[in-house]
Amino acid sequence: MTTTDQSKVVLKDIKDIASGVYKTILARQPPKVDMPLRALSNVKYDPKEGFFELLDQKKERTLTASTIKTFAQTLRMMSLSKELIKTNDIATKREAYYVSKNWGEARFNEQPESDAVMDDIEAMLMVNREQMGFIPEEKGGDVAGKLVVIDKDPDTGKEIKIDCTKMGTGAYSVPSSVEDLKFETNAEFILAIETAGMYQRLVKHAYWKKANCILISLGGVPTRACRRFIRKLSDEKKIPTYCFTDGDPYGWLNIYRTLKVGSGNAAHINKYFCVPNAKFFGITAQDIVQYKLPSHPLKDVDIKRVKDGMKNDPFVQHHKEWQKALNDLCAMKKRAEQQALAAHGLNFVISDYLPEKLSNPKSWLP
Amino acid sequence: MKIAQQSGDIAIELAKRQREIGVAEFFSRNRHLLGFDNKKKAILTTVKEAIDNSLDACEEADVLPELIVEIIEMGPDRYRVVIEDNGPGIVKEQIPNIFAKLLYGSKFHTFKMSRGQQGIGISASVMYGQLTTGRPARITSKIGSKKTAQYVELILDTQKNAPKIMKEEEIEWAKDHGTRVEIDLEATYTKGPQSVDEYLKQTAITNPHATIIYTNPKAEQIIFPRATDVLPAKPQAIKPHPAGVELGVLINMLQWSDSRTLQAFLTNEFSRVGGDTAKKICENARLLPTSRPKEMSREQAESLMNGIKATKLINPPTDCVSPIGAEALEKGLRKEVNAEFYSSVSRPPSVYRGNPFIIEAAIAYGGQQPGDTVASVLRFANRVPLLYQQGACAVSKSIIKTNWKPYGLSQSQGAIPVGPITILVHIASVWVPFTSESKEAIAHYPEIIKEIRLALQDCGRKLSMYINKKRRIATEGKKRSYIETYIPHVADALIELVELQKSDDAKIRELLAEILEKHRGKLEDIEFDPEANEEFDEEMSKIGKEQETEDGEELNDDD
Numbered sequence: 001m002t003t004t005d006q007s008k009v010v011l012k013d014i015k016d017i018a019s020g021v022y023k024t025i026l027a028r029q030p031p032k033v034d035m036p037l038r039a040l041s042n043v044k045y046d047p048k049e050g051f052f053e054l055l056d057q058k059k060e061r062t063l064t065a066s067t068i069k070t071f072a073q074t075l076r077m078m079s080l081s082k083e084l085i086k087t088n089d090i091a092t093k094r095e096a097y098y099v100s101k102n103w104g105e106a107r108f109n110e111q112p113e114s115d116a117v118m119d120d121i122e123a124m125l126m127v128n129r130e131q132m133g134f135i136p137e138e139k140g141g142d143v144a145g146k147l148v149v150i151d152k153d154p155d156t157g158k159e160i161k162i163d164c165t166k167m168g169t170g171a172y173s174v175p176s177s178v179e180d181l182k183f184e185t186n187a188e189f190i191l192a193i194e195t196a197g198m199y200q201r202l203v204k205h206a207y208w209k210k211a212n213c214i215l216i217s218l219g220g221v222p223t224r225a226c227r228r229f230i231r232k233l234s235d236e237k238k239i240p241t242y243c244f245t246d247g248d249p250y251g252w253l254n255i256y257r258t259l260k261v262g263s264g265n266a267a268h269i270n271k272y273f274c275v276p277n278a279k280f281f282g283i284t285a286q287d288i289v290q291y292k293l294p295s296h297p298l299k300d301v302d303i304k305r306v307k308d309g310m311k312n313d314p315f316v317q318h319h320k321e322w323q324k325a326l327n328d329l330c331a332m333k334k335r336a337e338q339q340a341l342a343a344h345g346l347n348f349v350i351s352d353y354l355p356e357k358l359s360n361p362k363s364w365l366p
Numbered sequence: 367m368k369i370a371q372q373s374g375d376i377a378i379e380l381a382k383r384q385r386e387i388g389v390a391e392f393f394s395r396n397r398h399l400l401g402f403d404n405k406k407k408a409i410l411t412t413v414k415e416a417i418d419n420s421l422d423a424c425e426e427a428d429v430l431p432e433l434i435v436e437i438i439e440m441g442p443d444r445y446r447v448v449i450e451d452n453g454p455g456i457v458k459e460q461i462p463n464i465f466a467k468l469l470y471g472s473k474f475h476t477f478k479m480s481r482g483q484q485g486i487g488i489s490a491s492v493m494y495g496q497l498t499t500g501r502p503a504r505i506t507s508k509i510g511s512k513k514t515a516q517y518v519e520l521i522l523d524t525q526k527n528a529p530k531i532m533k534e535e536e537i538e539w540a541k542d543h544g545t546r547v548e549i550d551l552e553a554t555y556t557k558g559p560q561s562v563d564e565y566l567k568q569t570a571i572t573n574p575h576a577t578i579i580y581t582n583p584k585a586e587q588i589i590f591p592r593a594t595d596v597l598p599a600k601p602q603a604i605k606p607h608p609a610g611v612e613l614g615v616l617i618n619m620l621q622w623s624d625s626r627t628l629q630a631f632l633t634n635e636f637s638r639v640g641g642d643t644a645k646k647i648c649e650n651a652r653l654l655p656t657s658r659p660k661e662m663s664r665e666q667a668e669s670l671m672n673g674i675k676a677t678k679l680i681n682p683p684t685d686c687v688s689p690i691g692a693e694a695l696e697k698g699l700r701k702e703v704n705a706e707f708y709s710s711v712s713r714p715p716s717v718y719r720g721n722p723f724i725i726e727a728a729i730a731y732g733g734q735q736p737g738d739t740v741a742s743v744l745r746f747a748n749r750v751p752l753l754y755q756q757g758a759c760a761v762s763k764s765i766i767k768t769n770w771k772p773y774g775l776s777q778s779q780g781a782i783p784v785g786p787i788t789i790l791v792h793i794a795s796v797w798v799p800f801t802s803e804s805k806e807a808i809a810h811y812p813e814i815i816k817e818i819r820l821a822l823q824d825c826g827r828k829l830s831m832y833i834n835k836k837r838r839i840a841t842e843g844k845k846r847s848y849i850e851t852y853i854p855h856v857a858d859a860l861i862e863l864v865e866l867q868k869s870d871d872a873k874i875r876e877l878l879a880e881i882l883e884k885h886r887g888k889l890e891d892i893e894f895d896p897e898a899n900e901e902f903d904e905e906m907s908k909i910g911k912e913q914e915t916e917d918g919e920e921l922n923d924d925d
Contacts, residue, residue, distance in 0.1 A: 031881075063885070069852055
């Protein structure tokens with residue numbers, strides 16, 4: 001299905017929902033819209049599917065004091081989306097927020113409110129926001145290595161090839177919409193890296209040349225576009241993805257878990273926006289011991305994150321290995337950053353750590 | 367020796383001056399005990415005593431009371447008070463004693479609910495009048511349509527506590543029966559919260575069966591018309607209950623009793639004492655049931671008191687107390703206060719020191735009452751308004767001891783609550799325990815305070831239900847108007863989404879408003895409507911709320 005076809009479907013869905021609301025009003029019944037509850041409590045993890053899948057808990061917006069405002073805002077936002085699709089225009093999330101300033105009492109006070117309503121409509125229609133005409137501001141992530149990205153000139157529509165080996169010490173930046181990109185590569189794997197610092201070191205020393213791989217900087221929790229980019233690349237070119245983060249609960253549960261199976265908040269689009277075949281390289285709890293890495297004590301928020309994960313995260317609950325890893329970390333009361341490997345020499349990560357990891361799949365986590 | 371001689375002389379000298387102090391003389395010097403502390407209060411006390419007697423007499427005779435009250439200014443600080451009733455009248459022989467002998471009356475010895483109880487009031491007024499103006503009281507009374515009326519001019523001999531007739535004649539009087547009292551006295555007439563006007567108004571509230579025609583010194587006539595033709599249930603006289611008897615009274619009763627044995631004395635003179643109880647009392651008192659009452663010593667009487675205390679007694683009968691009734695009380699309050707909420711209660715009878723009593727209370731909340739002032743309190747004892755000594759009264763103590771905060775009022779520690787509320791309390795009893803003979807404040811008996819508190823809590827609970835309901839409606843109203851704020855946005859968005867005509871806007875809004883009303887229920891309207899209270903009498907309500915017009919000596923001399 002092309003983007004235009006998808007947009008037509010979205011347009012029809014929006015109109016259908018609105019007509020339903022209108023008919024309910026004509027029948028003198030309280031109008032309402034239902035949408036899936038986007039939360040970890042409303043997802044299940046099936047390793048065969050490989051991502052967090054939405055369950056059927058719904059939330060309702062109708063003529064009650066607690067939901068009337070968001071009800072009006074949801075309809076307003078749907079109307080804005082309809083207008084964008086019809087005029088073949090786009091609005092950034094921030095712009096959508098500013099458009100709402102014309103809605104009188106129904107305006108959003110802060111952007112997170114408008115983002116949430118937008119995500120709700122996505123979930124209701126089971127589409128992604130780009131199909132509704134909304135785009136994010138954030139970058140998708142930096143890429144370097146054995147990869148040629150085939151894009152189109154926005155002006156002429158002519159195909160252009162971007163060679164990611166020819167970025168020097170810079171990088172190719174993942175665009176906010178990646179659906180129409182094509183790839184050429186013979187790389188052996190994709191290495192997704194948490195911190196920009198570690199990414200810079202690997203680019204500087206052209207690690208991708210040595211290891212025949214593609215390097216991608218996640219820059220914290222990966223954006224949807226970044227997740228989608230890696231997924232597309234990995235699926236289409238049948239190459240494995242390895243994830244390299246700090247050795248702490250944030251790196252594991254927020255960055256890696258979101259990359260691999262998606263998040264509770266975006267559960268409605270996880271199917272496309274995650275990389276189920278990703279494997280976790282490190283830093284593991286075992287690494288901290290084995291490489292005698294300099295460490296910091298676990299912070300209270302880290303411990304809380306571990307407890308939450310054990311209790312509420314279906315991904316952790318499914319993988320005994322991750323439960324063990326989290327327990328080990330808690331027992332050690334330590335966390336270690338990627339850059340801690342520099343204690344053994346600045347290029348220890350290139351000369352020793354990564355090659356040893358590559359050659360020892362048993363040290364990976366699922 | 368010389369000194370001893372001298373001191374002996376002094377003792378003889380002193381003895382010449384030592385003599386019995388007459389009860390009337392005592393009271394004439396301690397007039398504040400009877401409510402004649404100052405000129406302003408004197409006029410109120412005089413009116414009050416006369417009205418008490420008139421209403422009691424009318425009710426006794428099953429006559430719907432019609433009272434004429436006139437206050438005439440005779441000169442500077444000199445007034446004439448005239449009270450005329452349509453009661454049964456007084457026989458010629460009794461007139462002097464009733465009006466000019468202290469502690470003479472029919473009510474002291476019977477245990478029966480009435481306004482007057484000690485037989486002091488009207489005679490004290492006569493005495494005060496003669497002491498301040500030198501003029502006798504003038505009484506006219508007629509006991510039947512076929513009789514002529516008796517006219518008497520009287521003073522009270524303060525040394526002997528006996529009436530002295532100055533003039534006496536038979537005259538023609540157009541009335542069938544009734545009594546008219548005229549007393550001249552030194553006084554100050556004021557308006558305001560402790561005035562005669564206010565007193566008569568409050569009397570009308572708790573005596574809806576009486577008509578009062580009042581002419582004040584400014585020659586303004588105010589008529590408080592009768593609101594009901596039904597006389598209050600006639601209170602029954604009962605014998606005293608042993609638990610309430612005092613030693614002195616007991617000794618007196620023993621002396622005057624006709625019973626020949628102690629057991630017979632106990633069963634004849636007291637209520638709720640049968641043969642078995644009487645024997646039990648004698649046993650506990652270690653006295654023979656066959657002792658002769660007249661021959662009993664003071665010590666034996668004291669043993670008898672202890673025997674009574676040690677014996678378990680049945681409570682006195684309570685049908686002798688006649689309450690106003692919750693409904694009538696509330697009706698009276700509605701006349702006086704235009705409020706948004708009323709509640710009233712008539713408690714079941716209770717007993718203090720052997721005396722049965724009933725507490726009734728009513729409250730009026732909100733409406734036209736100011737919200738930032740202390741609650742106004744109306745106190746009544748046997749239907750008589752109490753205007754003075756509020757601070758010393760058991761009613762005030764009970765109001766203070768009640769926690770009003772849960773009922774939505776603000777209240778400081780140990781204070782009357784603040785808020786838009788009027789609190790009315792009525793005590794009905796065969797013997798209302800006043801703190802003094804001027805009958806201004808009710809004594810602090812724990813049983814009475816407890817009953818008043820229970821009555822107030824009962825009213826308070828209903829009030830808090832009302833206030834909560836009002837709050838709920840306010841919250842619901844707020845929610846609803848919040849929802850309504852967004853109805854236009856829903857309509858606007860739908861017009862864009864479903865591509866309707868701009869003209870459909872009004873229709874969608876109307877439908878949404880209709881759906882909202884249907885699904886949230888009709889919003890109950892409890893906004894205060896000043897016209898809703900049909901009982902409210904605006905003219906009457908103003909009485910007593912004026913600033914004092916004359917130079918009142920003390921506005922609130924005791925509060």
